[in-house]
Amino acid sequence: MKPELEEIFQKFPNRQREDLIPLLQQIQDDFGFLSKEIITGVGEYLDISINKIYGVATFYDNFRFGPVGRYHIRVCHGTACHVAGTSTILQELERQLRIKPGETDKEGLFSLEVVSCIGACGLAPLLEINEEYFTHLNLEKIKDILADFREKEQNTYES
Secondary structure: OOHHHHHHHHOOOOOOHHHHHHHHHHHHHHHOOOOHHHHHHHHHHHOOOHHHHHHHHHHOOOOOOOOOOOEEEEEEOOHHHHHOOHHHHHHHHHHHHOOOOOOEOOOOOEEEEEEOOOOOHHHOOOEEEOOEEEOOOOHHHHHHHHHHHHHHHHHHHHO
16 A cells, blocks of 8 residues: 555544545545545545445545546536536537546546536636636637647746
């Protein structure tokens, strides 16, 4: 088992079932996602079956089971965003990035996730990229946003 995982386990010394969600959150914060190896380790540590852990983790939108891109795009699909056209925004993102929700592009640059609600209904439709929010979206803004991030990436490697 990874030493970093052991360090996280030490923060939850009581090994209680109620530690599962905060433990998974801490692991994802540190590792970026929940791998099969990590879930197995958590199961052994808390004496909980892997199936139960997957059941809990898949119930919540915020847990991921694979690495995300350098720029992780979270598209709001709450009621206000849906009514304001987020389905069209999502289709455009899929087309431009050539990925579906839950996937990461081949370069590891962008990943795409659909979330139930970001909580900024008055700014719909919106998305978040690495905790930066983009609001009142339309197809032209999507093209500009992706172009800006691609340019930022290019400038990072040229520096």
